Amino acid sequence: MTKPLRREDRRLDDAAAMALLKRGxxxxxxxxxQSNRPYGIPVNYVxxxxxxxxxxATEGQKLENITANKTVSFCVVGKTELIPEKFSTRYESVVVSGTAEMIEDDVLKKNVLRALVAKYAPEHxxxxxxxxxxxxxxxxxxxxCIAHLAGKSRK
Incomplete structure (x- = not known):
């Protein structure tokens, strides 16, 4: 179960949160x-x-952790702008909770890799x-697999 947003007035609707997730x-x-030590790492994604x-890679901390505990969180921050005179920031962000697993199906794996190329290197x-x-x-x-998605923004 997830806690409600503290600033409900800044919630993005599900469609806007998903759009931000897709364009991040x-x-x-x-x-x-396995000892519940946290690990956060930036990744390219689709x-x-x-x-x-x-x-x-086929081995490393990410995969070891996912093997030990499939529950993950994923955060994307979109546009930001400092507002110094208000000691604040304009922002947009989305946080996902879900479960992670390695893909064994070669067809899906190849389709994902093609989608990553299309997103990050479309001219190649x-x-x-x-x-x-x-x-x-x-x-x-x-x-x-997305179990929960919540987006927030300050305009």
Whole structure:
């Protein structure tokens, strides 16, 4: 169960929160290990099928933590602007909670990698395809199934 937003007047509706999630450049993935030690790391990602997908090496802290505890949080911050005279900031952000798992299906994995190329390097799709083929076996893809999404903004 999630707590209600403290500033309900700043809540983004679900459509606006999802739009911010989809257009974000990177997000911070937060996990915890088997001893509940937290770990947050920025990742490039893509939203497909109402889930968040990212790629990584086939071993490392992210995957160890996800194996130990599939519950994760993912945060994206959009546009920000300092308002010094008000000691505040204009912002937009979205926080997701959900569960993460490695993708084993090669067709889905390749589609996610293609979507990442389309998002981050759209002018390099043909060389991206070759890059995917070359490194597919050395690349893991993780899906975060969204259980809860909440966006906030200060205009």
């Amino acid at each position: 450049e990177y997000g911070i993935l937060s996990t915890s290990d 939203v497909m099928q109402e889930s968040i997908f990212f790629h990584c 799709t043909s060389s991206g395809e070759a890059y995917i083929d070359k490194l597919m076996d050395q690349t893991a893809v993780v899906q975060v």
